[in-house]
Amino acid sequence: MPSSPERVSRRACLTLAAAAGMAMSAAPALAQSPSLDTFARARGMRFGGAVGAGRPGRVNGSYADPRYWALLASECGVIVPENELKWYALHPAPGVYTFERGDAMQAKAAAGGLEMRGHNLLWHRSQYLPAWVNDHDFGSNPGAAAEKLLVDHIETVCAHYPHIRSWDVVNETVDETTGQMRETVFTRYLGTEVIDIAFHAARRAAPHAQLVYNDYMSWEPADANHRDGVLRLLERLKANKVPVDALGLQSHIQPMGQDVGKLATAQTAEWVRFLDSATGMGLDLLITEFDVADKHLPADIAVRDRAVADYARAYLDLTLSYRQVKQVLSWGLVDKYSWLQAETPRADGLPERPTLYDGDLKAKPLREAVAQALRSAPSR
Ligand code: XIL
Secondary structure, three states: OOOOOOEOOHHHHHHHHHHHOOOOOOOOOOOOOOOHHHHHHHOOOEEEEEEOOEOOOOOEOOOOOHHHHHHHHHHOOEEEEOOOOOHHHHOOEOOEOOOHHHHHHHHHHHHOOOEEOEEEEEEOOHHHOOHHHHOOOOOOOHHHHHHHHHHHHHHHHHHHOOOOOEEEEEEOOEOOOOOOEOOOHHHHHHOOHHHHHHHHHHHHHOOOOEEEEEEOOOOOHHHHHHHHHHHHHHHHHHHOOOOOOEEEEOOEEOOOOOOHHHHHHHHHHHHHHHHHHHHHOOOEEEEEEEEEOOOOOOOOHHHHHHHHHHHHHHHHHHHHOEOOEEEEEEOOOEHHHOOHHHHOOOOOOOOOOOOOEOOOOOEOHHHHHHHHHHHHOOOO
């Protein structure tokens, strides 16, 4: 198995995990101590969580829940707005910017001593661009006009949030099935170079920020084309000297059955190959949107929570064995606020349990698995 020099051997890492005591304790109550960020810091990382205002009629947002903010403050060093910095939230009409919600989040984060990450400057999928961008009349010189629109957006948003030190510059431009770049109004006029343009603009507008390509290729077998496509994109960007500093591993992981140990073992070699290739290009890594979909697990809560925790532990042990991973962010901390409740419901209609805390804000076995993985990770 190829191995990057930055990576601690999997065996060493499993031995460490065993020494740290893998047995999970019963779920304790809110305000865990030490916090996940404390464990992360001890290894040279940060831990964080997403917070969002939700979508009317779908998932209620965690943003309005003071207990959720208390949980963020007690567990995290970093927050990331789930939707509030996206183009459709910030720039709803030509020349109109609505920063209020993002600003409110930044103020709450600062009051709680939390840093805020930026997600994202260009979600390069037509369905997530505002309709006015998709339908825009770019006039007689559409290439120049499309470039100006994109660059103006990036400059305006970066200038408004000068304290953001890590930006997802481009999100999800690789099609998961074909591995090719998605086509949008921007590729129509700028070709694949739209990605280069976005990163160069971000570097100029946020010269001190870490610039991230973020996507959801994961370690499951179904993601092979997606992984290959992302590597091809990153190779092209590096060859063109495009300023991309890190790869964001969204880490929406999903066990396809209950035998999670067997699944994890079978997926290890390909994930190592992928991470070796990305780090071999000199990229840093971040876990940007961690959660564990439980759609393919049985209804029984104890069984489900155990399988989710064990699958996550195997994923995190392997991924955190790469010292290039400096941040671990969970896409929400509380099940009832998870985007997955609306996005991918279970066939039996039961609420999903994809995050670290249950609806009463009690820590679940997944919280303990994350804690143990952070404690067992090599220092960086
Ligand atoms: C999701 C949010 O969680 C939802 O509230 C919203 O309706 C859609 O977007 N990949 C990403 C995130 O990069 O921005 C997505 O967030 C989840 C998948």
